[in-house]
Amino acid sequence: MIVPATQEIDVSDTSPGIADSANPLPDTLRFKAAAPLVDIGANLTHDSFRRDVQAVIERARDAGVGTLIVTGTDLEHAHQALELAARHRGLHATAGVHPHEASQWSATPAQEFAALYREPGIVAVGECGLDFNRNFSSPADQERAFEAQLGLAVEAGLPLFIHERDAGPRMLEMLRSWRDDIADAVIHCFTGERKTLHGYLDLDLHIGLTGWLCDERRGHHLRELLADIPLNRLMVETDCPYLLPRNLPAKAPGRRHEPALLPWIVGEIAHWRGDGEGDICRATTATARRFFRLEDN
Incomplete structure (x- = not known):
């Protein structure tokens, strides 16, 4: 999850506008994927989905996005994500502590997360990582919580769903020391520069891309990096309700x-x-x- 400072989500706006009441998306936003898609980062426990999450999931299926990885960014939202996954076909959950919340990390949530990782609906540890852009938690607290979650991922044998913003050099240092032990990792919503990207690829990590590359103010540099990402290392995500593409036709x-x-x-x-x-x-x-071990599901 990356919350853009300039974007606000109006949770009260459910009016159909120019669309019908069953589907509030206008016709020009009713896309259909050329082949089935997996959204690896959907914050469906956000309050803006509270009243219509079932309809949101159905619209995703109609668009060809039949598999959703619901992001758990703290203990409460991880449990909510797991409950959603249990209720809806094609949904799976992650569980972790976002770097914004890292100051809350202690032995108690560590034990609770360890128990969560035994649940079959949890497919990755995270969202966890480092965010030196906003520093809602101190860098020291972020590193402490991330290191602990790296250890839990090793114990659980689960891949990592990682958040990194403006922390590429330190993230690479930490991951290099753990790479032989962790099962796998994806840098969710990658927004960095070429050197950082190549550092992650050199570690055989995966890269998640969002609508950030549709943002003319800050994301166009990603377009030049796309060819550097092998297709077997690339995944796609919305990070919804955040990061709405700025170049949508409506x-x-x-x-x-x-x-x-x-x-x-x-x-x-x-x-x-x-x-x-x-x-x-x-x-x-x-x-x-x-990556999420869904081949048999």
Whole structure:
């Protein structure tokens, strides 16, 4: 989860606008993926989804996004994500402590998370990591909580769903020391520069891309990096309700991002890579299913 300082989610806006009441998305935002997609980062426990999460999931399925990884950013939201996954086909959950909340880390949540990682609905440890952009928790607290979650991931044998913003050098240092032990890791919502990207790829990590690359103010540099990411290391995500693509052909109700819009991001990736949308869909889906061990589900 990355909360842009300039983006607000209007949780009260559920009016249908120019669309029908069953589907508030206007026709120009009713996308259909060229092949089935996995959204590896959906914050469906956010309050903005409280009243219509079932409809959001159905719209995602209609758009070809039938598998959703629901992000757990603290203990409360991890339990909520797990409950959603238990109720809805195609949903799975992660569980961790976001770096913004790292100051709350202690032995008690560590024990509770260790128990959560034995639940079959949990497919990754995280969202965890480092965020030196906003420092809602001190860097020292962030590193302490992240180190602890790296250890829990090793014990559980689960992959990591990692948040990193403006902390690439330190993140690389920490991951290098753990790489032989951790099962695997994805840098969710990658926003960094070429040197950092290549550092992650050199560690055989995965890269998650969002609508950040659709943001002309700060994300266009990612377009030049797309060709550097092997397709078997690339996954796609909305990070909804955040990071609504700024170049959508119409306004999204309430300025809220949702999984049904993921095909637009895939189209942008395909365009700037020079690949077919179907190729990106099939490759990222195969990678995500393998990474989260969903092949048999």
